[in-house]
Amino acid sequence: MIAQQIINAVSLGGVYALLALGLAIVFSIVGLINFAHGELMTLSGYALLAALVFGLPFPLAVLVAVSCGALAAVAMERVAFRPMRDASVTSLLLTSFAVSSLLKVVFQNGISARPQAVAMPGWMTGAFSFGDFTIGVGPSISIVVSALALIALELFLRRTVTGTAMRAAAEDFNVVRLMGIPASRIIATAFLLSGLLAGLAAMLWVAQRASVDPLMGFTPVLKAFIAAVVGGLGSLPGAVAGGFLLGIIEVLLQATLPAAVAPYRDAIVLSGVIAVLLVRPQGLIPAVRVQRS
Amino acid sequence: MPTLYCLHRAALYAAVFGIAAVSTARAEEIIIGAATAQTGGLAPYDQPALAGLRMAFDELNAKGGLAGKYTVKLVIKDTRSDTAQTATVAQELIDAGAKIMITPCDADPSISAGQLTQPLGIPTLTLCGSAPVLTAAVGDVMFGTYPADNVQATAVADFAISEGKKKVFLLTSPDSTYTANLPEYFGKVFEKKGGAIAGRGTYTMGQPDFSAEITNIKGLADQPDLIMTAAYEPDFPAFIQQLRGAGVTIPVYGADAIGTPTIKGLGKLVDGVVYTAAGYAEPGSKLEAFNAAFTKYAGHAPESTYEVNGYEIGLILDQAVKTAGSDDPKAVRDAIAGLKDFEGITGKITYAGTDRMPLRPVALMRYEGGEGKHIQTMIPDAADVPAP
Numbered sequence: 001m002i003a004q005q006i007i008n009a010v011s012l013g014g015v016y017a018l019l020a021l022g023l024a025i026v027f028s029i030v031g032l033i034n035f036a037h038g039e040l041m042t043l044s045g046y047a048l049l050a051a052l053v054f055g056l057p058f059p060l061a062v063l064v065a066v067s068c069g070a071l072a073a074v075a076m077e078r079v080a081f082r083p084m085r086d087a088s089v090t091s092l093l094l095t096s097f098a099v100s101s102l103l104k105v106v107f108q109n110g111i112s113a114r115p116q117a118v119a120m121p122g123w124m125t126g127a128f129s130f131g132d133f134t135i136g137v138g139p140s141i142s143i144v145v146s147a148l149a150l151i152a153l154e155l156f157l158r159r160t161v162t163g164t165a166m167r168a169a170a171e172d173f174n175v176v177r178l179m180g181i182p183a184s185r186i187i188a189t190a191f192l193l194s195g196l197l198a199g200l201a202a203m204l205w206v207a208q209r210a211s212v213d214p215l216m217g218f219t220p221v222l223k224a225f226i227a228a229v230v231g232g233l234g235s236l237p238g239a240v241a242g243g244f245l246l247g248i249i250e251v252l253l254q255a256t257l258p259a260a261v262a263p264y265r266d267a268i269v270l271s272g273v274i275a276v277l278l279v280r281p282q283g284l285i286p287a288v289r290v291q292r293s
Numbered sequence: 294m295p296t297l298y299c300l301h302r303a304a305l306y307a308a309v310f311g312i313a314a315v316s317t318a319r320a321e322e323i324i325i326g327a328a329t330a331q332t333g334g335l336a337p338y339d340q341p342a343l344a345g346l347r348m349a350f351d352e353l354n355a356k357g358g359l360a361g362k363y364t365v366k367l368v369i370k371d372t373r374s375d376t377a378q379t380a381t382v383a384q385e386l387i388d389a390g391a392k393i394m395i396t397p398c399d400a401d402p403s404i405s406a407g408q409l410t411q412p413l414g415i416p417t418l419t420l421c422g423s424a425p426v427l428t429a430a431v432g433d434v435m436f437g438t439y440p441a442d443n444v445q446a447t448a449v450a451d452f453a454i455s456e457g458k459k460k461v462f463l464l465t466s467p468d469s470t471y472t473a474n475l476p477e478y479f480g481k482v483f484e485k486k487g488g489a490i491a492g493r494g495t496y497t498m499g500q501p502d503f504s505a506e507i508t509n510i511k512g513l514a515d516q517p518d519l520i521m522t523a524a525y526e527p528d529f530p531a532f533i534q535q536l537r538g539a540g541v542t543i544p545v546y547g548a549d550a551i552g553t554p555t556i557k558g559l560g561k562l563v564d565g566v567v568y569t570a571a572g573y574a575e576p577g578s579k580l581e582a583f584n585a586a587f588t589k590y591a592g593h594a595p596e597s598t599y600e601v602n603g604y605e606i607g608l609i610l611d612q613a614v615k616t617a618g619s620d621d622p623k624a625v626r627d628a629i630a631g632l633k634d635f636e637g638i639t640g641k642i643t644y645a646g647t648d649r650m651p652l653r654p655v656a657l658m659r660y661e662g663g664e665g666k667h668i669q670t671m672i673p674d675a676a677d678v679p680a681p
Contacts, residue, residue, distance in 0.1 A: 001512045008504035015501075105332070113336035114596075115526045117558030120534070125562065127540035134511075136538040139504065205501065210534035210559055211527050215334065219499050247502075254505035262495045263467040 004134075005255045011139035013247025014146025015204050017240045019224035020231060021153065022197035024239035028170035028287060029190040032092040033225065033233075036076060038217020039103040040195055044069035044202035045212035046111060049118050058121050066199035073195025074188055081191075082184070100217070107214035115213035118206055142204045149200055150240060153193070157236075162189055170234065171288050230276050232283025241284045323363040323620045325350075325610075326370070326386025327395040328406050329420065333374025337526065337553065338398035338599060342420035343369070345600035346395065348590045349607020359614040372397055380405040387413065392622050393610060398439075398599070400424035400470040407431030416613075416626040418606055421599050423549065424470040425681035428649040434626055437650040438606050442471060442523075443681060445548045445569045446478035447673040448655040452567065453483065453519055453546065460491040462510055462543070464522035464532070468498040475523035475548055481679040483521075491517035498528055503535045511541060518543065525550035530559055537562060552658060552665065554596050560663045571598035572639030573656040573667040579638045598639070598656075605637040640670075648681075 019037070026034050047068035051061035080099050084092055124141070127134045157163035162185070169176045169186050177183050205220060206212055223246060231242025249272055253265050261268075276284070327346070329339040350365040358364035368389055372379040379402035383394060387409060394410045396403040398421040410417045411432040419427065421439040428435045440448075453461070463480050466472040480490050492513050494506045510520070520543050524532055529551050536545070546567040556563055574581040583601050588594045595601065610625070612635055617624035633645040640654040652675075657668040 001508060004508045004511075005505060008502070008508060011504065012502045108332050108336070113332060113340065114553065115337070115530070115555045117530065117555050117560075119558070119560050119562075122561070125534060125538045127538065134540045136504075136535070136540065138535065138538040208502065208535055208538075209527055209531040210562065211530040211555055213527050216527065219501060223501070251502065251505045254502075255509060259493050259495060263497075266497060 005251060007135060007139055007143070008255075009248040009251035010244070011142040011146075011247075012251055013244035014143055015201055015220075015243075016223050016227050016247045017243030018146055018149055018197050018201040018204070019220050020227035020239035020243040021150075021236060022194040022201070023221075023224050023228045024231070024234060024236050025166075025190050025197070026194045027228070028234040028236065029166065029173070029187055030081070030092070031089050031234075032081065032096060033228075034076075034194070035093070035096040035221055035225075036080075036099040036103065037194065037198055037224065038219075038221030039100050039107075040069050040073050040076070040198035040217070041202035041205060041220055042103070042107060042212065042214065042217040043072050044199040045118070045206045045216060046107070046116075048203065048206060049116055049212055052118065062203055065203060066196060069199025069202060070192050070195035073191040073198065076195075077188060077191040082187075100221075104214050104217075111214065113214060115211040115216075117211050120207055120210060124207055138207055141207065145200060145204060149197065153197075153236075156193075162186070166190060226270075226273055230273055230283060232280075232286040234287035235283065235285050238283050238285035238287065245284070321358070321362060321364055322366050323359060323392050323614075324366045324368060324390045325393045325395065326368050326383070326389065326391030328370055328372050328379050328382040328386055328397065328402075329395065330374040330397050330402075331369075331371040333372075335372075335374040335397050335399055335402070337555070338550070339420055341596050342398060342599040342603035342606075343395075344591055345587065345595070345603025345605075346420070346607050347603075348587060348600075349604045349611075351590075353607060353611055359611050359620070360618075363614060363620050372402055374402075376402045376405050379403075380409060382406075383409050387415065391415065392620055393418070393625065395420060395606070396422065398422055400427040400430075403427055403435070404430045407435045410434055413622075414626065415622050416629060418609075418629075420606070421549070421602055423650075424474060425648070425650050426470060426474070429681065433630070433649070434622075435649060436629055436644070438609070439549065439602055440569070440571060440653055440655045441650040441681075442475040442548070443478040443678050444650075444652075444673055445655055446475050447482045447678045448569060448657060448671055449521070449546055449548065449567060450479045450482035450486065450488075451671070451673060451677070452657050452668065453479075453521075454486045454488060458483075458488060458519045460489050460515065460517045461519045461521050462492045462494065462513070462517035463490060464494050464496065464506070464520060464524060466496050466498050466524065466528070471550070472498065472523045472525075476521045478679050479521045482677055485677070491515050496524065496528060496532070500528065501531070503532045504539070507532075507536050507539045507541060510536075510543075511539065516543070520545045521547070523548055523550065526553065526555050529556060530562075533559070533562055533566070549598075552597050557660065557663060557665060563660045564662065566660045567668070568658050568660075568665075570656040570658050570665075571602050572654065573658070573670055575667075583638045601638050605639065605642065608637060609635065609642065 044065045048065035051064045127136045165181045227242035227246045231238030330336045370382040383406035394417040396406040396419045403419040403422045418436045423439045425441040463476040549569045551568045613628035616628035634641045643652040656670045658665045
């Protein structure tokens with residue numbers, strides 16, 4: 001049973017890590033915590049639903065949904081954040097809240113306030129036995145996808161010119177621009193990556209929840225924010241560490257707390273976050289250059 | 294001077310007659326305030342119920358209004374599914390002159406609105422809030438309309454016992470009265486009738502991950518043969534998806550909040566899930582006729598029995614104003630509280646002798662192959678229903 005709970009923890013932590021990474025990539029470049037990140041997930045969720053309704057085969061539908069998330073992120077940057085390029089961090093933050101609220105209302109009034117059921121293929125609710133414990137297909141996919149996404153991102157950042165430029169931009173954007181690399185391309189790529197991660201996380205999220213609703217982005221973006229802060233704002237390894245830490249703590253508390261204390265689970269998790277920040281104010285793995293906040 | 298005097302007098306007459314004219318117009322109109330969620334988590338419940346209510350008022354207004362003479366002016370304001378916002382909106386509606394208040398499908402916002410209407414004596418009806426503590430928490434102006442949680446839970450427990458279920462796992466969430474108490478009412482009846490509680494678990498509403506709770510269920514030495522929960526959207530789909538995903542096949546029973554198109558849309562995943570409704574449209578029944586009429590009115594079929602419940606609120610108010618003979622809030626309140634065996638659409642509705650939570654039938658339903666199948670309709674024995 002302990003092994004089972006560890007799998008649960010890693011599976012949830014992986015999703016949180018993907019989410020936190022999406023926030024951290026954008027923050028490391030533009031210094032913006034994009035609170036509309038959750039709505040990118042919602043959008044991907046609805047795109048999956050629409051693709052399935054139109055009869056696309058499941059893998060294709062997932063592809064469409066993830067691309068929708070990525071494109072929406074780029075569009076969001078183009079429409080809402082680029083005009084605010086030189087604005088203060090506070091203005092950017094408020095803009096992201098505005099985009100988030102706007103999209104929520106559009107989803108509620110344009111689609112439905114009611115959650116829509118997403119019929120996941122039968123094999124995803126299956127389970128296979130491994131030794132004396134059963135592993136669900138869902139959590140396994142979750143773990144594999146998170147791991148692959150993290151590796152792919154790492155390769156992209158290490159092995160490509162754009163990736164290198166992005167890492168450099170996170171340390172000192174002005175110098176990167178002096179090297180002749182267009183700022184807009186770096187920023188757009190950051191949003192594209194964050195949208196891709198949001199889309200992937202949305203697929204894993206929806207696979208576990210079997211429905212999409214207009215407000216579904218709120219909890220994940222909150223968790224991602226917490227994970228990113230614990231890990232060290234703007235630090236990509238930090239975001240991954242923070243995501244896994246948050247997932248593991250949540251599952252372990254859920255598994256071990258006696259019923260009488262269980263309702264205080266979130267309070268205990270957040271107290272833990274405060275404790276971490278007291279000891280390491282810059283997070284677990286601080287960013288190389290700490291951004292203004 | 295005389296000219297001026299005349300003018301004054303003319304102005305005075307005009308003012309007096311003007312007021313008189315306005316007040317006669319007002320006397321024929323009754324403002325009903327609806328503080329309901331158009332957005333947020335409660336919207337999927339409030340909106341269908343409100344659609345039923347509007348249909349009732351439209352039909353009544355075509356016949357002259359409540360009791361044939363008080364044209365209903367329904368003023369709707371959005372609570373955004375927020376308890377504090379519900380109080381704000383309720384105050385605005387009171388200021389707008391509401392003589393009857395309609396509140397959301399949940400105990401907590403309904404209580405917050407009730408705190409404002411109670412001192413003013415304005416009759417207040419919740420659309421489908423079903424927590425039996427709701428009416429006592431406010432006072433004598435507050436009325437439930439949907440079958441109460443303890444009544445629903447008793448019906449489901451009676452059914453589970455009749456099926457031979459022995460051990461239940463209760464999954465609750467302390468985040469709302471409904472999710473916290475309904476499974477516990479079930480547990481009380483179930484134990485009293487010979488069943489046992491094999492374990493308890495909790496979740497936070499909106500929680501992404503149920504895997505730890507599910508692993509706990511799998512690890513129970515004494516495996517339950519039933520899981521009872523009042524979780525609804527989006528928690529219920531998440532729970533059952535992850536439960537079945539972990540290879541657990543124990544049946545899951547719930548209550549009215551999972552009788553929705555979203556849950557039905559889960560298809561095979563929810564096969565065997567038992568839930569409740571305010572009624573079942575048997576061929577030739579009044580409910581079947583209502584469903585047809587509603588489809589014509591709204592352009593789509595009712596999603597659940599919340600529509601008919603909303604419609605019945607309109608009928609209850611019409612009857613109450615008739616009995617009261619006026620739109621005086623106090624008289625209307627007394628008339629609702631005295632209703633006995635009122636013929637609604639789903640069956641007989643009685644308030645007399647209750648704590649303002651109505652006695653009315655509960656329909657037990659079960660999902661099979663993506664459809665809600667009717668099991669039976671019953672009014673549980675009052676002696677079995679646990680105290681709120």
